[in-house]
Amino acid sequence: MTQKNGFLPVLFLTAVVFVSVVALIATDAITREPIAAARRAAIYRRLQSLFPTMDDFAYDEESGLYTPFSEGDPLGLAFMAYTRGFGGTIAILVGLAADRTLRGIEIVSHRETPGLGARIAEPAFRDLFIGIEIDDIALSRDGGAIDGITAATISVEAVVEGVREAVSARLKHFE
Amino acid sequence: MSNLIAIFFSMALINNLVLVNFLGLCPFFGVSKKLSSAFSMGVAVLLVMLVASAVTWPIFHMLLEPHGMEFMRTVIFILVIASLVQIIEMTIKRTNLTLYNALGIYLPLITTNCAILGVAFINIDKTYGFLESLVAALGAGAGFTLVLIIMSGIRERLDLADTPQAFMGTPISLIVATLLGLAFLGFGGMI
Amino acid sequence: MRSLKKNFSRGIVRANPIFILLLGLCPALAVSTSLDNAVGMTGAFTFVLLAANIIVSLLREQIPDRVRIPVFIVIIATLVTIVDLMLQGFVPVLSESLGMFIPLIVVNCIILARAEAFASKNGMIDSIADAVGIGVGFGLAMLSISLVRQLFGTGSLDLFGRHLFTIPPLADNPVVFFLLPMGAFFVVGILLALFRWMGVSRSE
Numbered sequence: 001m002t003q004k005n006g007f008l009p010v011l012f013l014t015a016v017v018f019v020s021v022v023a024l025i026a027t028d029a030i031t032r033e034p035i036a037a038a039r040r041a042a043i044y045r046r047l048q049s050l051f052p053t054m055d056d057f058a059y060d061e062e063s064g065l066y067t068p069f070s071e072g073d074p075l076g077l078a079f080m081a082y083t084r085g086f087g088g089t090i091a092i093l094v095g096l097a098a099d100r101t102l103r104g105i106e107i108v109s110h111r112e113t114p115g116l117g118a119r120i121a122e123p124a125f126r127d128l129f130i131g132i133e134i135d136d137i138a139l140s141r142d143g144g145a146i147d148g149i150t151a152a153t154i155s156v157e158a159v160v161e162g163v164r165e166a167v168s169a170r171l172k173h174f175e
Numbered sequence: 176m177s178n179l180i181a182i183f184f185s186m187a188l189i190n191n192l193v194l195v196n197f198l199g200l201c202p203f204f205g206v207s208k209k210l211s212s213a214f215s216m217g218v219a220v221l222l223v224m225l226v227a228s229a230v231t232w233p234i235f236h237m238l239l240e241p242h243g244m245e246f247m248r249t250v251i252f253i254l255v256i257a258s259l260v261q262i263i264e265m266t267i268k269r270t271n272l273t274l275y276n277a278l279g280i281y282l283p284l285i286t287t288n289c290a291i292l293g294v295a296f297i298n299i300d301k302t303y304g305f306l307e308s309l310v311a312a313l314g315a316g317a318g319f320t321l322v323l324i325i326m327s328g329i330r331e332r333l334d335l336a337d338t339p340q341a342f343m344g345t346p347i348s349l350i351v352a353t354l355l356g357l358a359f360l361g362f363g364g365m366i
Numbered sequence: 367m368r369s370l371k372k373n374f375s376r377g378i379v380r381a382n383p384i385f386i387l388l389l390g391l392c393p394a395l396a397v398s399t400s401l402d403n404a405v406g407m408t409g410a411f412t413f414v415l416l417a418a419n420i421i422v423s424l425l426r427e428q429i430p431d432r433v434r435i436p437v438f439i440v441i442i443a444t445l446v447t448i449v450d451l452m453l454q455g456f457v458p459v460l461s462e463s464l465g466m467f468i469p470l471i472v473v474n475c476i477i478l479a480r481a482e483a484f485a486s487k488n489g490m491i492d493s494i495a496d497a498v499g500i501g502v503g504f505g506l507a508m509l510s511i512s513l514v515r516q517l518f519g520t521g522s523l524d525l526f527g528r529h530l531f532t533i534p535p536l537a538d539n540p541v542v543f544f545l546l547p548m549g550a551f552f553v554v555g556i557l558l559a560l561f562r563w564m565g566v567s568r569s570e
Contacts, residue, residue, distance in 0.1 A: 009432045012433060020441070024448070027451050034454075035458075038454065038455060039458075041458075114545040
């Protein structure tokens with residue numbers, strides 16, 4: 001490498017940045033479609049575990065509501081609920097059937113402790129939400145339908161609270 | 176307001192940069208041998224983190240996002256951070272020589288410190304607003320400084336302890352970090 | 367030929383990036399919870415290191431000395447973004463579990479250090495050997511850390527959906543500590559001490 005002064009270094013750096021931008025725009029053009037498809041597929045999988053008969057879904061950006069369809073008929077609604085757990089935000093996908101019962105929940109992301117709070121993501125806990133009435137979204141000690149998990153009280157309370165608040169906020173869409 | 180306080184403590188204690196997110200480990204082990212240098216490093220990181228968050232947030236949300244250029248964020252952010260570090264270094268050198276003597280040698284190291292870029296990414300990924308980003312950066316920097324100081328305090332005493340040969344230096348520091356992390360686990364659920 | 371072998375083997379043991387140089391610890395600790403993550407991270411890391419070493423060694427006569435560090439940074443950041451976008455599009459599962467640590471490869475000190483200390487002074491073939499050697503060293507370190515963490519943390523070993531084996535008593539009562547962030551510090555600390563004790567690396 002030789003020591004040169006003047007504009008050459010600046011020009012060289014500009015050229016490198018230019019090549020970099022071109023390379024990235026090309027990569028973006030190749031990957032844009034697959035990335036969008038991969039994101040949609042991930043949402044599709046999660047919705048399908050709540051609505052097994054689903055074959056298509058629509059998303060309304062303004063209200064944040066997902067509407068799953070089976071052969072063109074809407075099956076209910078799904079939406080995200082965010083709540084603060086033990087280690088950070090817990091993101092939950094909530095499924096609501098047309099008859100105002102829950103179709104279940106999916107834990108999309110969480111930072112709870114493995115083996116303790118993280119058990120909220122296991123089917124044994126998630127399945128407790130399937131088929132219950134909206135009014136029953138509470139811990140069993142408060143007269144609801146959800147049994148807690150030992151040593152995971154904060155995480156469990158956060159999920160129950162988050163789901164209940166999100167559901168009651170969305171109820172108006174059913175009227 | 177309560178949201179901002181929650182973000183501050185979440186970044187500083189519960190999701191501590193070093194102990195939980197594994198960001199900024201190089202300075203954590205490299206510059207934690209002495210209390211005085213640990214404090215200077217912490218302040219330098221805090222300062223750069225705050226400025227970097229204040230600059231990268233508008234760049235992403237006002238320049239890249241409206242034009243569908245989100246994929247350029249890694250390249251742009253790292254260049255911006257590298258230039259910022261240079262500017263901050265020059266400014267401090269001109270205006271406050273005492274501060275420069277204390278922080279000077281740590282500033283260039285910060286460019287390749289994943290904590291700065293990591294916090295800039297966290298602000299974007301968590302869709303924080305501008306003010307929230309600043310508070311998050313402040314919390315992250317404060318948490319980083321805190322564990323760096325605690326760590327250096329322990330390591331100064333560790334030098335006098337009878338450590339097995341194989342554990343001397345970095346291995347025992349890693350074990351100390353383990354215990355420190357377990358202690359910080361107690362902050363979980365605080366908010 | 368001998369120098370090629372030397373350049374290749376340096377990164378594996380004598381200058382192992384993680385266990386000897388203690389560089390790039392952040393990804394090593396953060397994503398070493400499972401073997402899948404370790405393999406994915408090693409792949410992404412080695413690709414960036416290899417491509418950066420090749421490009422820098424080819425351009426080493428042309429790059430003006432004054433702007434060499436910014437040029438290196440732009441090259442590395444571009445490569446990292448390409449890997450990031452490709453993973454998001456074609457291996458979304460891996461991209462999700464590695465998360466932020468893919469774009470953060472850009473500030474991994476090893477890559478910039480190799481560009482500056484090796485590739486900018488050596489030819490392409492030697493730079494390739496250097497990059498592959500360091501990649502293998504990084505991979506071995508990642509695999510050994512994640513092997514311990516996954517085995518003790520879950521009681522069984524899986525690789526890309528294929529079940530390898532289970533230790534029944536451990537699977538019933540897994541030592542969750544190993545999956546916690548602190549577990550990573552512990553495992554690396556113990557492994558580091560173990561290698562020193564065995565004489566693979568020197569004590570301080």
